[in-house]
Amino acid sequence: MTALLEVRGLTRRFGGIHALRDVGLDVREGETHAVIGPNGAGKSTLFKLIGGQLAATAGTITYAGRRIDHLAPHRRARRGIAIAFQDAPVFHGMTVAENAMVGAHAVTSAGPLSAVLRLPRHRRDEQVIRTAAAHALRRVALHELADQSAESLPLGRQRALQVARALCGRPRLLLLDEPASGLRGPERTALAALIEDLRGEGMSILLVEHDVAFVARLADRVTVLDLGAVLATGTYQQIRSDPAVIAAYLGGHA
C-alpha cells in the first residue's frame, strides 16, 4: 500500500504555543487512520492544516504525490479532500438537502452564468448534485428531513449532516474530527457502520475520536498525539502497549 497523504515535519505555532511540533504521519490508500490524544494535543490543528484552514509554520503536506500545502482550501476540496469539522457548523437559512448539496461543489463546475442562462451544463450539474445529496443524506439517515431547515436539527443530527456534506464531494480522503461526540448509542453504532462501509469502498479516512472502543473497532492504525508531538504510531494493539502512550494518555485504561 502506498501513502495517499504524507505529512512531514509539520509545525504550527500560535504565538508562544506549539500546537504542533514536527509531526509526521501517513495515511495509506484505503486505510482508516485514527488520531487520538488528550484535549489540546493538536488534533484539530492537524486537520485544519491538512484541509488548508490554517497555514503551517513549517513542514510539508503531500497528497496523491503532490505538495498541497500552498493550495487554498477549496482547491484541496477539488482534489478530493473533504473535512467534517469538530464544531459541526451547518449553513443557516438553508435546508438539510441544500446543506448537503453545497458539498458537491467540489465535483461540479457549472458557473453562475450557465445558471442565469439555464445552459444544459447547469441542468446536468444540478442533476448530479441532487442525486449526490439524496444519496449522501440516505447514508446518514437524514433523507426524511431533507426539506427541514438545517439549523433546527439537534446537534447530533447536525454532525451527521456535516458528514453527508463531506460525502457529497465524493472524497478520496475524508477527515472526520470527532464525528461521534454528542451522539447517542444507536447513532454512534450507525456512524461506525458507515465508516466501515466507506472503508470497504476504498475511501481513506483520517479520524479523530476520544472513544477508545470506537477507535479499536474502526482504525487500521492509530497515531497518538500529545502536546503537539507524535508519541507513537501503529495498530491499536501496538500503541496500547507502548510505554510512552500508557504513561501519557491511556493511563489506567491499558
Add this chain to the structure above:
Amino acid sequence: MRWIPFVLAAAVVPVFLGPGQLTVYVLLGLSAMAVVGLSLLMGYAGQVSLGQASFTAIGAYTAGLLAVHDVPPLLGLVVAPVAAALAAVVVGVPILRLRGHQLAFATLALQLILLSVLGDADWAGGAIGLQGLPYLSVFGFELNEDLHYAYLVLLGVVLTAVVASSLVRSRAGRGLRALATAPVAAEASGVPVGAYRLLVFAVSAAFAGLAGGIYAFFVGYLAPGSFPVLLSIEYVVMAVVGGLGSIAGAILGATLITLLVQALTSLATQPGMPGYAPGVLSYAVYAVLLIVIVLFVPRGVVPTLSRRFRRETSPGRPAPVDPAPARARPGAGR
C-alpha cells in the same frame, strides 16, 4: 411564477399616474434594481457597501459619455452595467479582503473619491456634468415619454430579479448562501470564497450600473450631485427594511422608502420650511428606520412576514417529505 401577478399589477399602475408620479415610479424602479443587487451583496457575501451609488454613477456616466460621443444610446445602455461590474472587480480585489465596518468605510471613501474626481474632470463636464443627453432609442423607436421609461424600468427590475433569483437557486448561489453563515465550512466544501464574493460584488455593481444607464437617458443630464452619498445610504436602508438576501424584500423596501421619502418631501417643501428640511428629514428618517428595523424586525420585512405566514398556514411539525432526489429543491432567498 408567483411573481407574475405582481409584475402585471406593476405594469398597470403607470397608466393611472400623472407626470410627477411617473417620475417617482421610474426612480423607484431604478432604486429597486440597485437594491436587489445590494441585498445580494449584503445578504450573501456578508458585505456592507456604503458606496453602492458609485456604481450607479459609473453606469450613468458611461452611458452619458458614450452618448455625448455619438455612440448609439442602446449600446451605451448595454455597456453601462459592464463598466460598473469591471470597476467593482478592480476595486473589489483589494477591498473585499476587508471585513465588516472596514469595507463599509472603504466603499464610502470610494464614492467620495469618485464624486470629487467627477467634479474636477473636464471630460465629464466637471461640477456641471453632462447636459442634453439624447433619449434612448431602440431600433428606431425613440423612448421620449415618461411612460416609456416606466416600462423600460419595469423590464429592468424584472431582469435583475430573474438574474438574481436564478443565481441564488443555482450551484453558485448555494455556495454564496453557505459562505454567508459558515465561510470556513463552505470553502472546505469547494466553494471559492474570494471569487464568489467578487462575483456578487460585480453583479450588484452591474445592477446599479444598469439603473444608472437608464437614469442618464431618462433625466437627460448628469452631475456628480445626482449621486450623493445619501443615495447609497438610501439603498442600504431599502435593503435592510425589505430584508437582506430577499429579492422580493429588496423591491418592497425600495417601494416603501420611496413612498415615504415622497411624503416627507412634500411635507418638507411646505411654505415656511427651511431649504435644508428635505435633506435633514431624510437622514433623520433613515436613521430612525434603521434603528427600528434592527431592534424589532432584524430579518427585514419580507422574511419576517413570510416566516409568520408559513407558521400560521402549517400547524405542527412539517411532515417528512418524499426523499426522492427531485424533491431536493433549492429554496428561494432566505
